[in-house]
């Protein structure tokens with residue numbers, strides 16, 4: 001399959017899922033997760049119309065962003081950081097990304113806000129929720145999520161747009177659904193408190209249909225677009 005066919009296939013899966021969930025087509029965006037794949041693959045998807053790309057590993061992503069710098073397509077690409085964030089890594093993230101999906105501590109959000117260059121628009125932020133309850137997983141505990149989001153929403157150089165979750169690594173659809181719906185319920189509770197969140201980042205290659213059924217507005221798709229990772 002060509003990359004154009006690969007992309008069209010995912011767009012079709014999203015469209016079918018939106019139809020089944022009675023949701024408008026434009027209520028779900030596709031984030032192409034390009035970790036481990038080189039810039040030329042990203043540019044091929046860009047040529048097919050894809051604009052948003054997600055990266056997990058900071059050094060790898062900075063290498064790609066640097067390589068891209070003088071390319072005519074550079075302004076059309078939107079970079080999303082979706083990996084774990086250590087506090088000594090916040091500065092290059094604040095300098096180089098438009099979106100961050102994986103903030104789970106106030107300290108990290110404060111550093112991103114302090115370090116966001118003044119000539120750039122506010123950094124668009126999602127708070128990662130640990131919906132699986134596994135101690136090893138990133139993400140804030142559901143019962144601490146509202147307080148964290150309210151605090152983050154006050155920071156000056158960030159714009160809190162919503163929530164992200166990575167559910168348990170399981171094929172159990174009922175379990176996955178419960179975790180997606182937990183994230184959606186926190187999202188709804190925050191909006192009921194007046195936060196005006198618009199982005200719920202849930203669903204990957206294997207479960208994007210279920211995530212859309214549960215209210216996702218942004219699916220993060222890697223292997224179903226780029227192929228298996230080494």
Ligand SMILES: *Cc1c(COP(=O)(O)O)cnc(C)c1O
Pocket residue numbers: 033035056082083166204205206220221222223224
């Ligand atoms: C790798 C990754 C994805 C993409 O996973 P696929 O199963 O390859 O679609 C999505 N979100 C996050 C946070 C990831 O790390």
